[in-house]
Amino acid sequence: MLKLIALLMFALLTAACGSDDATGEDPECGANEIYNPISGACEERVRNANNVNNVNNANNVNNVNNANNVNNSNNANNSNNATNNNDDEDMGMDMPDLLCTSDNDNDGHIALECGGDDCNDLEAAQNPTQAEICDDLDNNCDSIVNNGIDCTFYAQSDQKLYLIDPFARSISEVGDVPGLFDMDTHPDGTLYGLTTTQLWRLDETSMTWVALPQPLGVDIGTANGMAIDSEENIWVTSGNNLFTVDVTTGVATLVGAMGGTYSSSGDCVVTKSDALYMTSSHTLTDSLVFIDGTTGVGSFVGTTGFNDIWALTSAWNTLYGLTSSGQLIEIDRNNGQSTLIHTFNGYSFYGAASTPDR
Numbered sequence: 001m002l003k004l005i006a007l008l009m010f011a012l013l014t015a016a017c018g019s020d021d022a023t024g025e026d027p028e029c030g031a032n033e034i035y036n037p038i039s040g041a042c043e044e045r046v047r048n049a050n051n052v053n054n055v056n057n058a059n060n061v062n063n064v065n066n067a068n069n070v071n072n073s074n075n076a077n078n079s080n081n082a083t084n085n086n087d088d089e090d091m092g093m094d095m096p097d098l099l100c101t102s103d104n105d106n107d108g109h110i111a112l113e114c115g116g117d118d119c120n121d122l123e124a125a126q127n128p129t130q131a132e133i134c135d136d137l138d139n140n141c142d143s144i145v146n147n148g149i150d151c152t153f154y155a156q157s158d159q160k161l162y163l164i165d166p167f168a169r170s171i172s173e174v175g176d177v178p179g180l181f182d183m184d185t186h187p188d189g190t191l192y193g194l195t196t197t198q199l200w201r202l203d204e205t206s207m208t209w210v211a212l213p214q215p216l217g218v219d220i221g222t223a224n225g226m227a228i229d230s231e232e233n234i235w236v237t238s239g240n241n242l243f244t245v246d247v248t249t250g251v252a253t254l255v256g257a258m259g260g261t262y263s264s265s266g267d268c269v270v271t272k273s274d275a276l277y278m279t280s281s282h283t284l285t286d287s288l289v290f291i292d293g294t295t296g297v298g299s300f301v302g303t304t305g306f307n308d309i310w311a312l313t314s315a316w317n318t319l320y321g322l323t324s325s326g327q328l329i330e331i332d333r334n335n336g337q338s339t340l341i342h343t344f345n346g347y348s349f350y351g352a353a354s355t356p357d358r
């Protein structure tokens with residue numbers, strides 16, 4: 001009896017295991033057959049494609065194949081790109097390639113967007129081998145304009161000394177001045193300043209102004225313009241007259257009258273080629289006047305469109321003017337026509353000075 005019960009349990013277990021056979025394999029099925037637990041019979045394996053699991057597997061296989069196909073497709077494209085950039089079918093890549101074949105500004109550098117290193121292929125003064133200079137450009141293509149160089153000149157009110165960067169449109173106060181009407185830089189780098197009766201020089205060590213041994217010595221009236229050329233001549237304009245001042249003694253000498261109705265409005269300046277100019281208030285707006293340093297005779301150049309240009313300086317091949325109302329302007333020395341660069345609100349400029357190397 002016990003044995004019969006045991007045999008019945010064995011039969012039941014065997015039947016249970018057979019129905020739960022995860023693999024569907026049956027040792028009595030043929031090599032190309034698989035046991036179907038639902039029908040309870042062996043069936044050809046090909047028919048098992050209908051089995052839900054097998055269908056999923058087949059889909060998975062298809063998906064993998066599809067994924068591979070996509071990759072293969074990409075690989076094929078990559079291969080095409082690597083071997084043939086001028087493939088006619090790849091229009092998106094062709095346009096920059098054509099541009100890349102030329103150096104538009106002829107500075108020897110291909111444009112950045114074409115794989116070169118020229119940050120501006122339309123400006124020859126900009127490329128990685130260009131030295132940074134004082135202008136409005138990032139010459140060396142490191143994304144910073146005028147970095148690593150000093151692009152300032154001196155400017156003054158009647159009491160304060162400033163440094164102005166005309167490219168950054170910035171101003172900073174660096175010291176005091178003793179009521180100067182104007183100033184300029186000597187070729188040796190010393191800054192000289194002028195009052196109506198005295199020449200001064202700046203001791204840069206102590207940042208204090210020192211009066212020259214003697215007063216100007218002659219009545220120069222309301223002298224308001226001063227400039228120093230490369231031969232150490234100090235020029236002073238006052239009304240309609242031109243003077244020179246001895247840099248050692250500080251004594252002034254009359255050169256001559258300018259003639260006409262010219263009247264120094266606030267400053268004179270020498271260019272790097274020692275041409276002497278001043279602004280004159282004899283016209284509705286200030287004019288630019290050329291002065292012959294030998295005779296003192298003036299020649300009208302043109303009107304500026306600005307009033308009270310009390311400071312002039314020549315730097316970086318540009319003639320700058322500053323007005324009593326804080327305007328920074330650029331003056332065309334050929335015709336006097338001027339453009340506003342920036343207004344420093346709250347400032348009143350009396351003089352300006354650059355250095356000889358500018």
Ligand SMILES: [Ca+2]
Pocket residue numbers: 103104105106107108109110111118120121122
């Ligand atoms: Ca270029």
Ligand SMILES: [Ca+2]
Pocket residue numbers: 105107109118119120121122123124125126127
């Ligand atoms: Ca360039």
Ligand SMILES: [Ca+2]
Pocket residue numbers: 132138139140141142143144145146147
């Ligand atoms: Ca730069």
Ligand SMILES: [Ca+2]
Pocket residue numbers: 132133134135136137138139145146
């Ligand atoms: Ca620059």
